[in-house]
Amino acid sequence: MSATNQTVQDHGQHHHHKDLAHHFDTLEQQHDANTLGMWAFLLTEVLFFGGLFAAYTIYRYKYSAMFEEASNHLDITLGATNTVILILSSLTMALAVRCSQTGQAVWTGRWLLITIFFGLMFLGVKYFEWKHDYNIRLMPGKDWAGKDFFWWQYAKKAKEMEKHDKGHSHALPDPKDVLPDNHPSLGIKGIQESQQARLFFLLYFCMTSLHALHMLVGFVLIGIIAYFAYQGAYSPDYYSPVENIGLYWHFVDIVWIFLFPLLYLLGAHMGH
Amino acid sequence: MATVSLESRPYEKVSDHDSSHESVNYLNHDHSILSWLLTLDHKRIGLLYLVTITLMFLLGGALAGAVRLELLTPKGDLLAADTYNKAFTAHGIIMLFFFLIPSIPAVMGNFVLPLMIGAKDVAFPRLNLLSYYLYFAGSVIALTALLLGGVDTGWTFYTPFSSTYSNSYVVVMAVGLFVVGFSSILTGLNFVVTVHRMRCPGLTWFRLPLFIWAIYATSVVQLLGTPVIAVTLGLLGVERTLGVGIFDPRLGGDPILFQHLFWFYSHPAVYIMILPSLGLISEVISTFSKKTVFGYHIIAFSSIAIAVFGFIVWAHHMFTTGISPYAAMVFSLLTFSVAIPSGIKVFSWLATMYGGSISFDTPMIYAFGFLGLFTIGGLTGLFLSTLGTDIHLHDTYFIVAHFHYIMVGGAIMGYMAGVHFWWPKITGRLYSEFWGKLSAGITFIGFNFTFFPQFILGYLGMPRRYYEYPDEFQVLNVFSTAGASILAIGYLMPMFYMPLSFFFGEKANSNPYGATTLDWTDTTSPPSPHNFEKTPVVTEEPYNFHGKEAAVVSH
Ligand code: HEM
Ligand SMILES: [Cu+2]
Numbered sequence: 001m002s003a004t005n006q007t008v009q010d011h012g013q014h015h016h017h018k019d020l021a022h023h024f025d026t027l028e029q030q031h032d033a034n035t036l037g038m039w040a041f042l043l044t045e046v047l048f049f050g051g052l053f054a055a056y057t058i059y060r061y062k063y064s065a066m067f068e069e070a071s072n073h074l075d076i077t078l079g080a081t082n083t084v085i086l087i088l089s090s091l092t093m094a095l096a097v098r099c100s101q102t103g104q105a106v107w108t109g110r111w112l113l114i115t116i117f118f119g120l121m122f123l124g125v126k127y128f129e130w131k132h133d134y135n136i137r138l139m140p141g142k143d144w145a146g147k148d149f150f151w152w153q154y155a156k157k158a159k160e161m162e163k164h165d166k167g168h169s170h171a172l173p174d175p176k177d178v179l180p181d182n183h184p185s186l187g188i189k190g191i192q193e194s195q196q197a198r199l200f201f202l203l204y205f206c207m208t209s210l211h212a213l214h215m216l217v218g219f220v221l222i223g224i225i226a227y228f229a230y231q232g233a234y235s236p237d238y239y240s241p242v243e244n245i246g247l248y249w250h251f252v253d254i255v256w257i258f259l260f261p262l263l264y265l266l267g268a269h270m271g272h
Numbered sequence: 273m274a275t276v277s278l279e280s281r282p283y284e285k286v287s288d289h290d291s292s293h294e295s296v297n298y299l300n301h302d303h304s305i306l307s308w309l310l311t312l313d314h315k316r317i318g319l320l321y322l323v324t325i326t327l328m329f330l331l332g333g334a335l336a337g338a339v340r341l342e343l344l345t346p347k348g349d350l351l352a353a354d355t356y357n358k359a360f361t362a363h364g365i366i367m368l369f370f371f372l373i374p375s376i377p378a379v380m381g382n383f384v385l386p387l388m389i390g391a392k393d394v395a396f397p398r399l400n401l402l403s404y405y406l407y408f409a410g411s412v413i414a415l416t417a418l419l420l421g422g423v424d425t426g427w428t429f430y431t432p433f434s435s436t437y438s439n440s441y442v443v444v445m446a447v448g449l450f451v452v453g454f455s456s457i458l459t460g461l462n463f464v465v466t467v468h469r470m471r472c473p474g475l476t477w478f479r480l481p482l483f484i485w486a487i488y489a490t491s492v493v494q495l496l497g498t499p500v501i502a503v504t505l506g507l508l509g510v511e512r513t514l515g516v517g518i519f520d521p522r523l524g525g526d527p528i529l530f531q532h533l534f535w536f537y538s539h540p541a542v543y544i545m546i547l548p549s550l551g552l553i554s555e556v557i558s559t560f561s562k563k564t565v566f567g568y569h570i571i572a573f574s575s576i577a578i579a580v581f582g583f584i585v586w587a588h589h590m591f592t593t594g595i596s597p598y599a600a601m602v603f604s605l606l607t608f609s610v611a612i613p614s615g616i617k618v619f620s621w622l623a624t625m626y627g628g629s630i631s632f633d634t635p636m637i638y639a640f641g642f643l644g645l646f647t648i649g650g651l652t653g654l655f656l657s658t659l660g661t662d663i664h665l666h667d668t669y670f671i672v673a674h675f676h677y678i679m680v681g682g683a684i685m686g687y688m689a690g691v692h693f694w695w696p697k698i699t700g701r702l703y704s705e706f707w708g709k710l711s712a713g714i715t716f717i718g719f720n721f722t723f724f725p726q727f728i729l730g731y732l733g734m735p736r737r738y739y740e741y742p743d744e745f746q747v748l749n750v751f752s753t754a755g756a757s758i759l760a761i762g763y764l765m766p767m768f769y770m771p772l773s774f775f776f777g778e779k780a781n782s783n784p785y786g787a788t789t790l791d792w793t794d795t796t797s798p799p800s801p802h803n804f805e806k807t808p809v810v811t812e813e814p815y816n817f818h819g820k821e822a823a824v825v826s827h
Binding site: 022029033037041044049054055059140141192196198199202203 | 465
């Protein structure tokens with residue numbers, strides 16, 4: 001390959017633009033590079049979550065009955081509320097990107113902050129949901145053992161009873177009062193089923209907390225970009241940071257759009 | 273701009289009209305320590321990697337020495353069983369994740385990728401520096417795990433041993449690998465975007481040097497494979513710390529799932545290690561044969577094909593785990609098909625040399641070594657893809673020999689070829705050809721002495737990862753250990769003559785080999801801080817050695 005001593009003639013005009021990094025020739029090149037970089041990053045993220053989705057798929061297939069059972073113990077209403085909140089936040093993010101493209105600096109900042117607000121609402125709901133999960137003993141950690149197996153069987157029975165005489169809801173008494181610690185009827189099958197449900201909750205907590213972690217990172221980044229937006233750093237010439245944080249945020253939303261049916265609607269869908 | 277003439281040779285002194293060494297370059301424009309540690313210049317970042325991975329290589333090499341010394345005698349006398357496990361684990365982890373994976377991409381890739389495509393830098397210079405520090409932090413965490421007492425699971429971390437039974441510092445090591453994994457992802461991301469968006473005018477995809485194609489394919493693999501190992505190690509960490517059982521059969525988990533996830537990354541990872549070498553060898557062979565690469569398009573596509581195939585063969589590491597025989601048959605077939613693009617490359621190198629005017633400079637000698645060793649490594653891979661044979665050979669020394677032929681004989685030989693090849697560009701100095709050739713020769717001989725006996729040992733049934741063995745295996749093991757000491761000399765020699773050359777070597781001109789790519793034709797040696805005086809414009813395919821005089825413009 002050889003070069004002639006021509007030079008590029010047309011890279012002069014933007015050359016001194018304040019937003020153009022020295023190693024790019026044009027703003028357009030810089031924008032394309034940033035956008036492609038973000039898409040490549042999201043591709044990595046897809047595979048990052050992909051490992052968990054693969055694990056989910058395999059165990060969902062192996063232990064489908066118990067996964068459905070377990071799924072019924074999640075709160076669909078809270079999950080659905082959060083889905084709506086997150087979709088709203090995607091809308092406000094899209095508006096922020098639009099405003100940055102049309103040069104409305106203040107509204108760019110505002111929509112970004114509103115996006116953070118919806119995000120915080122989501123995590124607030126999630127916090128109460130996790131707390132509830134904790135209270136009804138869905139945590140899959142080290143203390144998922146012994147009486148929790150019974151609890152599991154017990155909860156299952158109570159659900160069935162509830163279905164039987166429709167309408168009358170039964171408040172669950174403490175399982176300790178109902179089943180002795182070494183209840184013999186459960187046997188090895190009960191223990192296995194309990195472990196399978198435990199895997200479901202393990203995946204539920206891993207996936208939702210990894211998702212929440214991405215939201216936290218998002219808050220920081222959106223916050224920084226909102227600050228710069230208020231400073232008037234973005235213009236129709238240069239808005240790729242806003243666009244890229246938008247891509248990131250939509251990605252985080254889409255992950256949730258997959259998590260919601262896989263985790264929450266699974267049991268309902270299977271007709272329980 | 274291009275001041276090359278065909279007659280230039282490495283030994284030629286800098287002629288008067290070549291004033292490159294006087295001028296400001298990326299090495300001498302700022303000498304402060306901080307200007308190195310906080311540099312955003314891809315060339316300096318490449319050198320930071322060079323120094324760090326060399327230290328890691330020395331450490332990994334010392335551990336290999338300990339392992340080989342233990343195996344000198346049938347009895348376990350030098351190391352305790354447990355220490356032995358920790359030594360080979362540390363050796364594997366350091367060599368793979370902290371040396372080989374960053375080697376060509378992070379050192380040569382960083383240094384020459386922008387030069388080869390006529391760019392001022394990679395697309396994201398700050399991200400590039402962040403990658404380096406992630407690598408550094410990952411190394412520190414991994415070394416901490418070793419200092420605390422090490423890890424005894426093997427580099428493969430198989431569950432349930434790693435998740436339930438091992439009492440070593442698995443979680444700390446997993447964190448280190450997680451961090452270094454992100455360094456690898458970000459480097460890959462940076463390079464993918466750089467190749468797509470930073471090529472200079474006229475440099476179309478099919479005018480790219482083949483090294484760029486290889487680096488590009490590698491980067492895609494880094495981008496797609498590494499997150500999977502990251503999340504897998506994450507799950508392993510969760511399992512160990514929270515006592516849950518995602519891979520623990522007692523708790524309903526599946527240990528084989530770990531192997532699937534692990535190899536989904538780690539098979540492609542072996543291509544992260546070898547692919548850059550394959551591209552680099554094409555550059556070296558073409559340059560020192562003064563001939564255009566035979567079958568340019570096919571070689572470019574074969575790099576992509578290897579990257580794609582690399583993702584669909586992982587279960588060939590699991591033929592003995594009881595996976596479904598139908599799955600095993602499919603994976604066996606697919607594995608065979610990887611040999612096709614690899615074979616195409618070997619034939620292309622031979623055809624490139626055929627009829628060329630070959631000069632036997634040090635990089636070329638390393639490339640010859642590469643050719644022989646990579647071919648043996650690849651062919652023995654076919655033995656292992658054969659289901660019946662693999663049942664016998666799996667987890668024996670045959671495997672150890674196979675992957676060392678590829679990863680050490682192939683990837684590291686290629687890396688050494690690259691370091692020697694671009695040394696005049698990197699430092700502006702020439703190294704001693706005598707010592708260079710000698711080290712290439714000694715490495716080749718030492719390598720074969722070390723690893724060929726291991727094929728036989730494995731065939732005879734000596735399992736890997738044991739610190740003792742039956743008496744009848746001793747002769748071959750003595751061969752292997754003796755060979756390892758020769759190999760060590762081969763590797764240590766450049767650590768003396770290269771620094772000597774850096775300080776006292778003769779000055780190199782901008783294109784001592786008469787190469788045709790932009791890194792040689794359009795930059796000084798060493799390059800200026802922003803690489804090119806003017807953005808180059810490319811008007812033809814690479815490796816046009818004959819049209820050279822016509823196209824070169826000197827001034
Ligand atoms: C023609 C190409 C190749 C074929 C057909 C092939 C085939 C195989 C097979 C079937 C195995 C599994 C054997 C077993 O565990 O029983 C294996 C192991 C291995 N191969 Fe290859 N291989 C090829 C190229 C490579 C390359 C290019 C590399 C690295 C740069 C590599 C590195 C390894 C490693 C590291 C292992 C062992 C992993 C471990 O168990 O620790 N192979 N190869
Ligand atoms: Cu493999």
